[in-house]
Amino acid sequence: MSTNSILAPIQGELRKVEELLRESVRVDYAPLSSVFETLIGSGGKRLRPALAILSSKFHPANEDNVFTLAIATELVHAATLIHDDLIDKSSVRRGSPTISSRWSGTATVLAGDFLLARAADIAASIENFRVMKIFARTLMVICEGEIRQDFSGKHWPPNREEYYRHIESKTASLFTSSTECGAILSNCSEEEIAAMRSFGHNLGMAFQIVDDILDFTADERELGKPVGSDLRQGTFTLPVFYYIEQDPHAANISEFLSEDMDRLVNAIRTSPAIEASKTEARRFVKTAQDAIAIFPENEYKRVLINLSNYVVDRTL
């Protein structure tokens, strides 16, 4: 199942999200507007806006606020992608040159900052203190995670525990705030809010683990970057940790890293570490699905379940 067919029940809402996103980055200075439109218009899956919308569907909600949340969340996501590319020095994302490869470092930074500021500006119009606090806190968690990575020297994270913490701040935190705030804006009970929060968190963890698996297993042309590029840049991900644990020769990290990188990436790619990582992602998805068991069966809950299955089954 493609994301398009999974998300068909909210396709009207997602079209509106596209429109509002484009509006949200319109600025006085026309050349900049078009730059930003390109930035946010490059056709991501809009998973986070979809989660914000879906999680607000179980009780009557103020639609405008939900759209605002959806837009603000996607802007934060776009900003972090830009900064990530700068940190990773990636020159390609989804097959297109990254902003950081085309612009100066400064311009890249500022473009990301502008999107963050715009997100905060938009979020402020929701007029819900709880949502605004969660939103601001999420920004901080993301930034703190990025800084921690940047300050931690060449190899990061050092162990599996830190890996989980890292993907929590890098990815799961924004998934969490999407679903938690969607629940809050639709006047869910505290129990329901906690359930949606857990769904978002666990889905986000699974999503990032699968991303990290795909960095090893996906088709290089579809990936748009060399296979194993995380490891090549010194970022350790779940498959690496499983591989190290399973291979006695790999236990000595410095010896491990002194191996030929192509050979190492290939060894991990074809090792049981990939399946072990997938099992871990499935475990997170299962926890996510269990969390929303308290919600009634309906069209939107089905979409959430389908979406969570898609997250582990996707090939890109």
Add this chain to the structure above:
Amino acid sequence: MSTNSILAPIQGELRKVEELLRESVRVDYAPLSSVFETLIGSGGKRLRPALAILSSKFHPANEDNVFTLAIATELVHAATLIHDDLIDKSSVRRGSPTISSRWSGTATVLAGDFLLARAADIAASIENFRVMKIFARTLMVICEGEIRQDFSGKHWPPNREEYYRHIESKTASLFTSSTECGAILSNCSEEEIAAMRSFGHNLGMAFQIVDDILDFTADERELGKPVGSDLRQGTFTLPVFYYIEQDPHAANISEFLSEDMDRLVNAIRTSPAIEASKTEARRFVKTAQDAIAIFPENEYKRVLINLSNYVVDRTL
């Protein structure tokens, strides 16, 4: 009069600001905390927190909220200084090496972003929608101004009109939000809020103009960077525009810039353009002072007046 003696009536509050600022950047990861403490602890004048506090003194206010505003404002200021140094590639600020000269570009960016996110996080606890909106909008105005500058090629701004717009977004916007939000948090009337807003705006404009004058006239050792460094980097400021207008030979910009830079800086420094710029700054200060005429004469109003006089009379 030194800022210390001018600000004596709120010296207790400013001590608390120092304490809260340090607390505000404490993070889980200890090495980072100390980095941030150095960042915000480098002893600026704390003008923006002072303005937030002073502008809230005319009616009873929730003190906690005012302190929160003061801290958030200073964090935004600290973040913009870091990003400015990166954009300008300055290696020294106030005689100390800048963050951007000691860290990688990425770390610098992220440190600035973290402070912005922390500021948003702190501001969210004020629980006043109007203040939060003004605050978020100010972040955007600052970012948009920085981007506009970065995208505008080597020489910027192109004319006096754009110069005013530039210093409004770069400096006056944060002064404005300090005083406007201080007034809002102390339940001022709409007329009083508008007056404080105008005071902050005009004071901020004067402050930046004087900064731009000092870039030509201050002692190089006190300045901690070469005289005329704005112009050397392609940034045109008010003294430059006045000089160009007064000197018929300077009217042709490309010819003007082809001159020997040391000679040019010296010519501007000793020209009537400096006094003309100062007159302009004084005009802004006068407008600021007139704006708060509606407030009763008291200790705090005297501080605001003294502070605005200090802004034009200072030598650094």
